[in-house]
Amino acid sequence: MSAFWTIGLVFMLLASAGVGAGVGAGEALYRWTDDQGQVHFSDRVPEMEGRPVQTLPMPETGTFAAPGDDRYSVMNQSRRMRAERQARETARRRAYLAELEERRRLAEIAAAEARAKQYEAEAERAREPVYVLPWGWRSGHHHHRRPPPPVPQARPQPPPSQMSLRRPGRSLKPVAPAEERR
Numbered sequence: 001m002s003a004f005w006t007i008g009l010v011f012m013l014l015a016s017a018g019v020g021a022g023v024g025a026g027e028a029l030y031r032w033t034d035d036q037g038q039v040h041f042s043d044r045v046p047e048m049e050g051r052p053v054q055t056l057p058m059p060e061t062g063t064f065a066a067p068g069d070d071r072y073s074v075m076n077q078s079r080r081m082r083a084e085r086q087a088r089e090t091a092r093r094r095a096y097l098a099e100l101e102e103r104r105r106l107a108e109i110a111a112a113e114a115r116a117k118q119y120e121a122e123a124e125r126a127r128e129p130v131y132v133l134p135w136g137w138r139s140g141h142h143h144h145r146r147p148p149p150p151v152p153q154a155r156p157q158p159p160p161s162q163m164s165l166r167r168p169g170r171s172l173k174p175v176a177p178a179e180e181r182r
Contacts (some may be wrong), residue, residue, distance in 0.1 A: 027043065028055045028056060029041060029042070029043055029057070029058050030045055030046060030053050030054040030056070030060055031054040031055075032046050032051050034048070085172075121162070
């Protein structure tokens with residue numbers, strides 16, 4: 001990590017932890033490297049002598065934005081995601097209710113059309129003429145006889161050319177020509 005990013009990270013950590021809350025504008029931040037090559041930051045002068053110490057100006061505490069103003073803070077993201085989820089659920093619920101209302105409306109229209117067809121059929125039946133039967137007519141008693149059923153006709157006979165004359169008992173059976181018998 002570059003020194004610039006390390007310094008920025010330390011400033012942010014110190015500011016968020018409240019370390020610099022009591023520090024005035026005139027105080028400094030100290031940076032040094034130990035024997036292992038590890039870079040350290042502190043608001044106090046290091047006790048190690050012989051090492052170069054870099055003095056950095058302490059940032060003002062008022063320069064940092066309040067955590068509530070940061071769009072990408074965890075709390076703000078959580079609130080924003082909750083609001084978006086609630087908006088989606090509300091939109092989904094409204095769409096579902098609109099669909100239910102549309103289905104109900106279509107069902108009412110279909111029922112009204114069915115009733116109209118039924119009323120129309122009843123009105124058509126009411127327009128048919130009414131026949132009044134004469135006095136004394138009783139159901140099941142017919143004044144006229146029914147005509148007798150028609151006499152069944154005889155089966156059609158095959159033409160005489162196909163009838164066998166040799167067998168009188170089977171003369172109705174067709175005989176195959178002589179060429180087919182062989």
